Amino acid sequence: MEDKTKSTLLKIVVFALELILGIILLINPVGVTRAIIIFAGIVSLIYALINIINYFKLDPVTASLRQCMFKGLAAAVFGGFCVCRSQWFIATFPVFTIIYGIGILISGLFKVQAMADLIRLKQKWRLVCFSAVISILFSGIILANPFASTAALWMFVGISLVAAAVIDIISLIADVIWERKNKSEDKQ
Numbered sequence: 001m002e003d004k005t006k007s008t009l010l011k012i013v014v015f016a017l018e019l020i021l022g023i024i025l026l027i028n029p030v031g032v033t034r035a036i037i038i039f040a041g042i043v044s045l046i047y048a049l050i051n052i053i054n055y056f057k058l059d060p061v062t063a064s065l066r067q068c069m070f071k072g073l074a075a076a077v078f079g080g081f082c083v084c085r086s087q088w089f090i091a092t093f094p095v096f097t098i099i100y101g102i103g104i105l106i107s108g109l110f111k112v113q114a115m116a117d118l119i120r121l122k123q124k125w126r127l128v129c130f131s132a133v134i135s136i137l138f139s140g141i142i143l144a145n146p147f148a149s150t151a152a153l154w155m156f157v158g159i160s161l162v163a164a165a166v167i168d169i170i171s172l173i174a175d176v177i178w179e180r181k182n183k184s185e186d187k188q
Contacts, residue, residue, distance in 0.1 A: 011172055019165035025158030033093070033154055034086045041082025048075035097153050101142030104160070108135030127174055131167045138163075 025032050051072030055063045063069070082089070089096070111132035118125035138160040142153075 008172065008176060012169070015165045015169045015172065018161050018168070022158045022161030022163075022165060025154050025161065029152075029154030029158060030090065033090055037082050037086040037089045041079040041084075041086070044075045044079030044082060046079075048072045048079055051075065093153060097142055097157075100157065101139045104135050104142065105139035108132050108139055111135055124174070124178060127167070127171045131164070131171060134163060134167060 021032075049072070051068045054066075055068035055072060058066065058068065109132075111128055115125045115128045115132055118128055142156070142160075
């Protein structure tokens with residue numbers, strides 16, 4: 001039972017973070033994009049430094065087998081590129097948008113599976129169906145890529161994150177209520 005509570009709390013935290021990120025993206029999409037890219041670059045540079053230090057701290061055979069120097073140098077190049085050339089990522093954003101759209105599509109397909117499972121188990125499925133339709137619809141719009149600017153794309157991503165988070169939170173609340181209702185009926 002405690003694991004179920006932890007799982008529910010973790011879901012709430014994830015949905016809340018998704019909601020917050022969506023709202024922030026709506027407020028300043030390009031700035032947030034650059035901040036995320038620069039943050040990823042800084043994390044990569046820290047990872048690079050750790051690997052290069054480890055290369056010299058480890059014995060030569062272990063360092064060679066772990067390829068710490070290569071990992072460190074590759075992470076340094078990537079991190080430096082992210083920090084110094086974050087605009088390049090923004091310019092190539094449509095590729096990332098397609099990857100994101102595919103991710104939302106896969107999520108929507110998982111929701112279709114969940115909906116089918118709920119139908120077969122004779123449980124409430126309409127909210128999951130709605131969530132699946134929204135996810136698949138958003139992925140279709142994203143994959144069609146009708147927007148010209150990165151700002152508009154990120155704003156759309158922000159809207160889809162907010163919508164998905166709200167639907168997921170409502171779905172989670174409905175699940176918890178349904179589960180508690182069934183427990184109270186089972187005890188009677």
